[in-house]
Amino acid sequence: MGAALGFRKLWLVVERDLRMFIQYKFLLILRGIWFVAQVTLFGLIVNKMVQEAAAEVSINYFQYYVAGVTIITLYSTAMFIGYDIFEEAEHGVFEYLLTLPVSRRELVMGRSIGGGLRSFIYVGPLLLVVLFILGVSNPIYLLVAFASLFLFAFGVSGMSITIAVAMKSGDKYDILIGVLDALIVRLSTTMYPTFYMQRAMPAYASIANFNPLTFASDLFRWGTGVEGALQFSPLLAILGLFIFFFAFTFVGVVFYERRLEGGGWQ
Amino acid sequence: MKAILHIIEYDFRNFFRYRWFVIGLIAMNLADLFISAVVFTQMASTSIVVNYFRFFAPGLAVVGLFASAFMIGREINMEVRREIHHYLLSLPMTRTELAIGRVLAGGLRGMLYMTPLLITNFLVLHFPTLPQLLLILLTLLLLAIGISGVSISIAVSTTSFEKFVTARGVVYYMLFFCSSVFYPLSVIQVLSAKGLAPLVAFAQVNPLTNGSDLIRSFLLNSPEYVFSPLMLLNVAVFSVIFAFLATFAYSKILLRH
Numbered sequence: 372m373g374a375a376l377g378f379r380k381l382w383l384v385v386e387r388d389l390r391m392f393i394q395y396k397f398l399l400i401l402r403g404i405w406f407v408a409q410v411t412l413f414g415l416i417v418n419k420m421v422q423e424a425a426a427e428v429s430i431n432y433f434q435y436y437v438a439g440v441t442i443i444t445l446y447s448t449a450m451f452i453g454y455d456i457f458e459e460a461e462h463g464v465f466e467y468l469l470t471l472p473v474s475r476r477e478l479v480m481g482r483s484i485g486g487g488l489r490s491f492i493y494v495g496p497l498l499l500v501v502l503f504i505l506g507v508s509n510p511i512y513l514l515v516a517f518a519s520l521f522l523f524a525f526g527v528s529g530m531s532i533t534i535a536v537a538m539k540s541g542d543k544y545d546i547l548i549g550v551l552d553a554l555i556v557r558l559s560t561t562m563y564p565t566f567y568m569q570r571a572m573p574a575y576a577s578i579a580n581f582n583p584l585t586f587a588s589d590l591f592r593w594g595t596g597v598e599g600a601l602q603f604s605p606l607l608a609i610l611g612l613f614i615f616f617f618a619f620t621f622v623g624v625v626f627y628e629r630r631l632e633g634g635g636w637q
Numbered sequence: 638m639k640a641i642l643h644i645i646e647y648d649f650r651n652f653f654r655y656r657w658f659v660i661g662l663i664a665m666n667l668a669d670l671f672i673s674a675v676v677f678t679q680m681a682s683t684s685i686v687v688n689y690f691r692f693f694a695p696g697l698a699v700v701g702l703f704a705s706a707f708m709i710g711r712e713i714n715m716e717v718r719r720e721i722h723h724y725l726l727s728l729p730m731t732r733t734e735l736a737i738g739r740v741l742a743g744g745l746r747g748m749l750y751m752t753p754l755l756i757t758n759f760l761v762l763h764f765p766t767l768p769q770l771l772l773i774l775l776t777l778l779l780l781a782i783g784i785s786g787v788s789i790s791i792a793v794s795t796t797s798f799e800k801f802v803t804a805r806g807v808v809y810y811m812l813f814f815c816s817s818v819f820y821p822l823s824v825i826q827v828l829s830a831k832g833l834a835p836l837v838a839f840a841q842v843n844p845l846t847n848g849s850d851l852i853r854s855f856l857l858n859s860p861e862y863v864f865s866p867l868m869l870l871n872v873a874v875f876s877v878i879f880a881f882l883a884t885f886a887y888s889k890i891l892l893r894h
Contacts, residue, residue, distance in 0.1 A: 395799065397800055397803075401800075401803040401804060401806070401807050402803060404807050405803075405806055405807055405810055408807070408810040408811055408814055409810065409814075411828075411831075411833065412810075412814035412815060412828070412836065413810075413814045413819070415827060415828060415831060416814070416819075416820050416824055416825055416827055416828065417677075417819075417820065418827075419685075419824050419827040420677075420680075420681050420682060420685050420686065420820055420824050421677070421680040421681055421682065422682065423682045424679070424680040424681070424682070425680075451799070454798065454799050454802070457798075458797065458798065458799070461718075541798070542655070542657075542658065543657065545658075545802075546657050546658050546660075546661035547661070549661050549662070549665055550661045550664045550665060552665075553664060553665035553668040553669070554664075554668055554672075557668050557669070557672040557673050558672060562673070562676075563676050563677070563680060567676050567679045567680050568676050570679045571675045571676045571678065571679045572675060572676075575672060575675075575676065
């Protein structure tokens, strides 16, 4: 009975975040344009520029990039929950949420799950287009990759909430997320294979080997069959994503439960 | 004129207050140059770009200029949301002076931020002659004022921070991906074959293309990049259009909030 009630409360929090996300029609359309611009402009043009290098490591760079940009989109939409938190803090909604008969843990976990789930729902239609471009060679592999991407999305959403609650300042959050984006995306295999990172600067390749975006994009490429430059065993990548998910969804809860109270939002 | 100078001073003080934001921007720009450009140097075909790092360095100055000139919009959007603009509108100056001051301040702050990136270019590539330097600075100033205008126009037209952030991203990607900032104009021709010829035409008239190619024409010593007065004219037209649009939008739309 108690567990069922707890789950119901958790679901209410998740449902609220999903409903809020659907309200952002303008934002969702703009994000879609952003994705299309990434694929049809940057992807096509850079593909032309790096064709010889891509052939050297047996990949079609356009397909490689499309898979990578899908992961970047999943990452950036999952991060957006942090902006929601600041909007709520600015309008005093955050304090209202704290007065609800929902425990802090349920609230934070629900938001983390809601943030991940809504990013996955948003990326869903884009994924269909991407799968049309990339094709599917093995449905089982694809399902495993999708399950891992769920872990990734929940982990990113949890990370966004952790940073937002730790900062308690919209400006600082925006800056830190900008810097984090710049580093986490560029030091991953979303845009280029490890082989070339290694050749350019071995340290970059070493960092990329521990980057959750590398795990997610390599797994997605493995799932769709765009696997010319896969560096890891899929099991290792799944383990990496599980650790990332666990750290920010469960261990992170303990940290932000302590930071939720006391106001101080800027 | 004095009122405009006061507004510029106000915005410069704000700019230094956001020092962490500026540090964040610098980190992003450096990541572009020292991570992405370094890796792409290994990947780019030498028949298209001889050395991608050298090619991209002038583009980085334009990227930095864009990002910092766009910051004024972020502040104005915040002022609108927090209703600080009521205080600004109560100051003893005309709406037009206030609006012109903000547009100019945005552009000048962009120039200030971009200066170290431009100096990096001179060190890495080649020092220009004095007339070349003056032309580069004039072009970049006009570009910065135009970008500041775009940013202010978006800021006063969006009611929430998310919308502003997303619109900023879309404008950024459309202007940058359809320009020669990241890749040569010759490679962009590939879009024609995919039925996207209008984007190729847009890339050719894009002020960011003209701004970055103008710097390249003086710093790369390559026959592919030759200075043309049309480059300067293109940037000047962009600057005038968006400076006027932002002045009009800021002074009119703010009154509606």
